Amino acid sequence: MGDGRAARLLRSAEGVAYWGVVAPVLARMPAALGYRIACWRGDRLYRSHASKRANTERHLRLFLGGGLGRVAARQAARDWFRFASCEAVDVARLRHRARPLRRLVKIEGREHLEAALADGKGAILCCAHFGSYNSALSVLHASGVPVTTIGRWQHKYTAGMSAFERRFWDWVVARRVRRHRQRPMIEPWPGRVEVAALAASALRANEVVTISIDAPPLDSDKARAVDVRFLGHQARLMPGIVTLARLTGAPVLMCSVYRSADYRHQVLEISDPVPMAGDTATAFGRCVAGVSAAIRRSPASWVYWPSPLDLDNLGMLSPGPDIAPARVPALVAVGA
């Protein structure tokens, strides 16, 4: 399948049908069968979506080239499509207080989180757009940890999306995830100056706040982004997590979710606290290094690989001594 308008419409319709109808059915099947079918769908998309596949493989090799050969990059790209399809099943398994998904997600390092909360200042989980993080954090909340997330729903800001599509993604994804959060999502849109104070309020109540630090900065935020080494390259990210931690005294713990080789089981790993000593760039650099390490461990799990637009907004595709200056058309990366 090409990348013309008809192909895009067809893929969009297939995505709606898959997330809205097929994935909920797969989520009611035995997990081994449901996730296997999801992987078949991922394989079909991998074969048919040529430009997305090419971008994913190219970026994987560009940023992880030293540790990732051509065959491994191809394998990781195929897994990227499989993971995206499996994520729809994860979200659909969030019904009934997330019990169907809780059986498949193991939480490791919970003792670090409990030790952090024992000090009464809440805890900040430093996440990335990595793996099935929304569903895994829902499992964490369903297991008794009060979780609130700072973040923007992608369907609210992806350009070129119809009002129907926005309502659909809100209904099929955001609605299910919202049920498993302590407070409403804290969405950092331009002009919403209360975001950090709302997060601080949750932390003062000794709750857990999650922040994905690898989000491409909005145009209005770019002046406040800082240069960091990310995946061995220069990137521009928002270091707000460090300021929030320092102002509230809340510890920062790394949080990553890994999918196992059988595609249905996952492990949510929580680290011990990241030291916040040193200047902001130094402390933030430790968080970014943690995310980089997670991506190198499971390259297929990072959601931004197929999107030149997002990588460009992260400042990672700028021409430099170790980055090829190639630019390719933007992709819409929702509901893969």
Added chain:
Amino acid sequence: METVINDYVSRELVQDQALLPLADDTSLLETGVLDSLSLLRLVVFLEERFRIGVGDADLLPDNFASVNAICAYVRAREAQKQEATHG
């Protein structure tokens, strides 16, 4: 109170030196003085300095639009606190 808050905002939050000296009615939002994290800094300062609690429902742009607006908000919170204390 205006002097205390103006001094804090001028010293800790204003990045653009062209805004100094800061007028009490200067919009802190339109001039970019207040963003998400600087508002949190300001809230922490107000809570410690004036011993008030700033609730989630009070985190409205109108309450922090200028030094004058902040002072009006703090006075209202102090009055509420005194009423609560005296029954």
